[in-house]
Amino acid sequence: MTLSLVLLVLSAGVRLALALGTDVYFDEAYYWQWGQHLDWGYYDHPPLVAWLIAALGIRLAALLCGAGTVAAVWGLAHDVYGDRSAAWRAAALWSGVPAGIVAGVWATPDTPLLLCWVLALWALYRERWVLAGLACGLALLSKYPGVLLSVAFVAACVRARRLPAGAWLTALLGVLLFLPVVLWNARHDWVGFAFQLKHGLGGTGGWRTFGEFLAGQFALGGAVLLPLTLAYVFRGPREQFLLRAAALAPLLLFGYAALRTRGEANWPAAAYLSACVGIAGMRPGWFRAAALANLAVVLAVGSHLLFPVLRFERDVLLARTHGWAELSQLGDTAQFFPGLTREDVAGVYAPSYQLASEVAYYARLPVDTAGGARRSQYDLWPKPPVAPGRDALWLSEGREPPEELAARFSSVEGPVVLPADYRGRRVHTFSVWRLRDARP
Template structure:
């Protein structure tokens, strides 16, 4: 889209090559330590369930994360995608500035963006999205239209918001009054890649696309939810990097208009969505790819401050997850990453209920899809959801087979009593047993387990 900009002049205060290499190395080690030293994230367990039933689509997202987990496993999916994204940021910045030092600065900055750290540690749709968004942006910058179409298609197979990169490219082309004819071929190839997913949605009442629209735009929003979104960007994007995103978007070099649009379009779109409904702070994560490339060409003081603040945050959170000295009323980070492995006891439910015989229980039901997925992952038993829970992929799959006279378990954490939709199908229900998910002496989870007996004909 533009000729390479000249490299910034050398400076004694510049973020040096050695410092950049150290940061990239430290970030990679932290990702490996976090991936292997924490429990499986509940959303990751949900996508692991998808990987056991491969398809062209799922209720929540397109299928690429499931395909990768099936091929590589949970940890390798996140680590390969995360490392690949760092490499792609390096390559994009090298071509933008025609300078390897600037490329390493951009890679170091991206390595410690919290949103990128999360996606590079725990496998979610953001993991492949960030990789293929960056590869597509790089290919568009170099006007490699075939590669751009393939990368855009894979990004769309990761998450539907990848379409925002097309919007950014179109806006950049209009601002430069230049829209190469080959770009239409890129769009056609990307559309061809995602067509099977659209056909799957068409065959399932458009559940995936409808869910994304409702989840992102239909709800009780306003100034409060917009404020939550903005506050979240100071954490997931960076205390300094998030403000610099707007500086870069408004005052960045004219030659980098594509990167600037790739920054502002996701931030504005999801900011608008946050004003309509309560969203998730990770949604505009891809915007920070181009921010890091842009900041790599800014004054060295901003590079250092942005890098230092994000590195400090990443180190602090990592330290807390392994050595939790501070105590919070609700420690969300610790709750999400530790204590779930106690659910493996549900593979042997007779140890919880003295009167139960091995083999009596044929399935486990849970109050939500996250808990059901964690049970499936750690206990390796058939699972389902029941009651007034959020619609999920479990509602599209057939429920576990329970014959007359067989038993199930009902498990919840801080949730409702077993719903009548479940208990009405059985004859009796015992008092609950308890499982406590602990870490470093702290009780993070209290699971109540009911033995629901004797399924009716």
């Protein structure tokens, strides 16, 4: 138990240090934007992450959900084994899983999904049908793959040749909670469902993209944890079939999706929740190997994000987590273009929803996307009004204003370079252009 407590304390320290020591990265800023326009659905995901950010703030929402997930893993493992030592091992193991660290520091749809997933799994295991229905509904309000938990439960019922009567109440509550999201999609030409199907199963894939997916699981799941998860799925105790199915379903679906398109490593993160419970019941040596291997990765990556020593030609990790706060300078437009006041700027355009969201968060200016940006929630919101004679800004990392945007103004001025450094490293070089005198 001593090792478990040490791991929990170290993990909590890493989470807090990363939450306080990194900028709001672009996905968080995007979901913060959702929180400024509360609704029952959004282009990319269901609404729960936006609601939490609106209520608690970005990092507090992530930290609280992360801590709640660790506590729920402890509770589930305690019920499964009836042993506090196994419960502490499961909680400590999950606390160091890189995918769990990410979701517990940076607020994304995975942040509430992981908490609701393990709460729903715990309630289903104990056959607390009302609680299970509420937790399943909230999982669906977090992210569409929350439906995979029902797939795991149905598989467990088929194997046991038993469908408890209370499960119908669980299904009803889950559907009722999710129904507003369905209605929102119906009013918006099913954009949320269509985007996820295309994003997850469209595009071009093959063994190369599957290899990238597998490498991502070794990174975000764990070099030791992933093989142990597979061993638990196929060789675990018969009485833990529900937990094993809940680990298999995300890995199976997103492994298949990786053969169809280039996916993201965090997609099957929920698989490792029940896997940590299962591994806590294996030989202590396996627990120690998985926990220490993941802790080494977390400490190495965390130290690089806060005190970078190694240099990389393209440091994606630093670029995602630092340098964005410099965009707050856009609020003082006169330092870029003398005589231009904040009130003169009708809006800021950017070539991606990520960059537009960072501007909205740090500069508190109206934003929109242009120049062939990937479709996003910005395409569903009303465009910022640009009255004739008003000015706007174009912000990018090296790209000139697109012709269709520049044509809406009388002239274009710039660029002015806005560098963003972190501990002596250049992480971003922003270019700011002035779009003068909007045409009628």
